[in-house]
Amino acid sequence: xxxxxxxxxxxxxxxxxxxxxxxxxxxxxxxxxxxxxxxxxxxxxxxxxxxxxxxxxxxxxxxxxxxxxxxxxxxxxxxxxxxxxxxxxxxxxxxxxxxxxxxxxxxxxxxxxxxxxxxxxxxxxxxxxxxxxxxxxxxxxxxxxxxxxxxxxxxxxxxxxxxxxxxxxxxxxxxxxxxxxxxxxxxxxxxxxxxxxxxxxxxxxxxxxxxxxxxxxxxxxxxxxxxxxxxxxxxxxxxxxxxxx
Amino acid sequence: xxxxxxxxxxxxxxxxxxxxxxxxxxxxxxxxxxxxxxxxxxxxxxxxxxxxxxxxxxxxxxxxxxxxxxxxxxxxxxxxxxxxxxxxxxxxxxxxxxxxxxxxxxxxxxxxxxxxxxxxxxxxxxxxxxxxxxxxxxxxxxxxxxxxxxxxxxxxxxxxxxxxxxxxxxxxxxxxxxxxxxxxxxxxxxxxxxxxxxxxxxxxxxxxxxxxxxxxxxxxxxxxxxxxxxxxxxxxxxxxxxxxxxxxxxxxxxxxxxxxxxxxxxxxxxxxxxxxxxxxxxxxxxxxxxxxxxxxxxxxx
Numbered sequence: 001x002x003x004x005x006x007x008x009x010x011x012x013x014x015x016x017x018x019x020x021x022x023x024x025x026x027x028x029x030x031x032x033x034x035x036x037x038x039x040x041x042x043x044x045x046x047x048x049x050x051x052x053x054x055x056x057x058x059x060x061x062x063x064x065x066x067x068x069x070x071x072x073x074x075x076x077x078x079x080x081x082x083x084x085x086x087x088x089x090x091x092x093x094x095x096x097x098x099x100x101x102x103x104x105x106x107x108x109x110x111x112x113x114x115x116x117x118x119x120x121x122x123x124x125x126x127x128x129x130x131x132x133x134x135x136x137x138x139x140x141x142x143x144x145x146x147x148x149x150x151x152x153x154x155x156x157x158x159x160x161x162x163x164x165x166x167x168x169x170x171x172x173x174x175x176x177x178x179x180x181x182x183x184x185x186x187x188x189x190x191x192x193x194x195x196x197x198x199x200x201x202x203x204x205x206x207x208x209x210x211x212x213x214x215x216x217x218x219x220x221x222x223x224x225x226x227x228x229x230x231x232x233x234x235x236x237x238x239x240x241x242x243x244x245x
Numbered sequence: 246x247x248x249x250x251x252x253x254x255x256x257x258x259x260x261x262x263x264x265x266x267x268x269x270x271x272x273x274x275x276x277x278x279x280x281x282x283x284x285x286x287x288x289x290x291x292x293x294x295x296x297x298x299x300x301x302x303x304x305x306x307x308x309x310x311x312x313x314x315x316x317x318x319x320x321x322x323x324x325x326x327x328x329x330x331x332x333x334x335x336x337x338x339x340x341x342x343x344x345x346x347x348x349x350x351x352x353x354x355x356x357x358x359x360x361x362x363x364x365x366x367x368x369x370x371x372x373x374x375x376x377x378x379x380x381x382x383x384x385x386x387x388x389x390x391x392x393x394x395x396x397x398x399x400x401x402x403x404x405x406x407x408x409x410x411x412x413x414x415x416x417x418x419x420x421x422x423x424x425x426x427x428x429x430x431x432x433x434x435x436x437x438x439x440x441x442x443x444x445x446x447x448x449x450x451x452x453x454x455x456x457x458x459x460x461x462x463x464x465x466x467x468x469x470x471x472x473x474x475x476x477x478x479x480x481x482x483x484x485x486x487x488x489x490x491x492x493x494x495x496x497x498x499x500x501x502x503x504x505x506x507x508x509x510x511x512x513x514x515x516x517x518x519x520x521x522x523x524x525x526x527x528x529x530x531x532x533x534x535x536x537x538x539x540x541x542x543x544x545x546x
Contacts, residue, residue: 057426233290
């Protein structure tokens, strides 16, 4: 006979009260990231907005970050989760460097690592609420992939997250080709970002473009795009149709 | 593939910022031009300021469909009323008609209205009709989702007896500020000024508006910025010796200390060059601050 009281069994299929915080819905979010392969490497573009619901609360959020020597990551979705992902990646790169063996993780490997993190979190019903773009060059090989909060991942010549899939990808399918120059790539990305600025409610007119080549990473200073409103149809749209749009 | 982007079956909603302001001699009505379906901008150049009669206009917010049908009914009734009365309808009558529709159909409608106009009896008047059908005569009225960001602004900036120019500038500034912070508002600023002389429509695209906090001057392209070259470095700093060979550098958002990733030294980075921050030069060889790590050291490949 056991005279000591035993603790009641606390079985919970979903999780116990000792859970770490789980993201049920996002709070501060970043919108689309667009990425393309070009002649010398990869180009990524993202705006610098951090929306808080429908409020455009933060306008200087850097969503494009270098990872190690060979990769560039762009994050959309919950910003706090993206920051957490950056901590995981820092640990990964640190461990990789501590081997001090002359080898360093390439973009394909980093993408795979991210995919495992995202998918395993999804399986525990505690996702990292992000869609990520991972691009890079190693030993002349260009790589561009994406992974999202449910673990869906793939690679392609051009990728995007969020609204970028609906608005930017069609433009890229039409105008992307192998061996784009840097200038052509930037102009193409700016075309995509401008459409997103017109048509995505959570877009903000302040963006960065990042490039990665064999030589290294460059992230541009923040800048704004010109927008076009001087169409005659815009000046008096309801003339003759009062009460409409 | 992403969750929750454009819900194309979501109701068309004018997130909106709408404003109506009285001044010495008339009224100025203002609005943004964005109509959205979920997170997608269905129309970036909408006209939310609708004519009811020659001297009375209506700003619409909330459900696009509901506000359109209400304004159509009010215009129809006002037209008949004008014929029967034999002279232009007053602003008060127009506002009351709109109120009756909003109040008696309150369970079905989701639209906030601002009525503004000029008549010979009362001069310039503004009436606000929020959800539920309350009628409030006000010296100025704000509505729509973007108005949340303007309560403080108007508390400070509003004054009685402004001139026409002051009133119009106030409205344009206010809508522009709301557009800067409300995702559901955007596009151009439209204004309609009504007084004894008649009605004037105005159109302000974003290049005519001021830049607010953290907003930057629009450029044609990044390529233009890159080709104009770098500005002079900050005084008191000397360039990093590896500046011309190192191609890995970051542009800081604010020109504070950023880490040169390739060489892991605490150089202050400005524009497209690296400059030594003298205070940090003792930390040259190894780890930097923050989330950085030594992976390439001096002398190694």
